[in-house]
Amino acid sequence: PDGRLLAAASGRRILLYHIDSRDLTAQFDCDRNIRDIAFSPDGRVLASADGAGRLALWDVAVSGESAVWNEPATVRALAVSPDGGTVASAAGYLRQGRMEDVAHITLRDRRTGAIRHRLEGHERAVSSVDYSPDGKLLASTGNDWTVRLWNPESGELLRVLYRHGRAGDRVVFSRDGTRLAAIFPGIVKVWDTGTWSLAGNLEVDPSESRWHSPGLEFGPEGRFLYSGGGDSRLRKWELASGKQVAVLDVHSNNVRDLRIDPDGRWLIS
Known part of the structure; x- marks a missing residue:
């Protein structure tokens, strides 16, 4: 967030680079391929999600894992709230003999891992989430062709903003x-x-x-x-x-x- 570090995910590795020097400063090794990563606003924590539904928080200063949570489905996207207190994860697919869409967004307390809300309304897998800068809105899109707006404090679906003929x-x-x-x-x-x-x-x-x-x-x-x-x-x-x-x-x-x-x-x- 301060422009000093760049985080990149490649396969099962997360790499941290110093932008000005281009030096590799840290590497985090994961069990599965990484689907998304997101910094906390203060830059001290990096959140990651893999194809097995494993969410991890990494302490950037000590280059170590500080918390692990598990979702029952592939997590396709992450976002950390502007105040740093909540991690939003967008669910993708659950394999139960065949691939099934899991269409919810989970909001977790970053410090305790407790689930604050599970946002349900998308009809197919969610592919992207983003907080507004003031943290009062959460936007999402996915394979049901919609853009949706949520109140992350209450978990309420505020509106379906748009429907397109193909996935967002x-x-x-x-x-x-x-x-x-x-x-x-x-x-x-x-x-x-x-x-x-x-x-x-x-x-x-x-x-x-x-x-x-x-x-x-x-x-x-x-x-x-x-x-x-x-x-x-x-x-x-x-x-x-x-x-x-x-x-x-x-x-x-x-x-x-x-x-x-x-x-x-x-x-x-």
């Missing part, structure tokens, strides 16, 4: 909380969070969204949105005009994630 891959709030974006095959939708009116339709090559959770990130100043996905390219969008203003063809395979450091110096993919 990612939702993300802007850093000032005034915009929410969601990416679907062929399109990025942007909403004004003050009125929940549609603020933008960004047309995307469908191949960019064909993989689970393509990258989607607002720039720190809120003027631009960055995306990446199955066509190996990174795209920069101007929100005011809805136009694509830059394309970077720097990868040889699909882009699974991207981040921008707090100062806007680095785009990492």
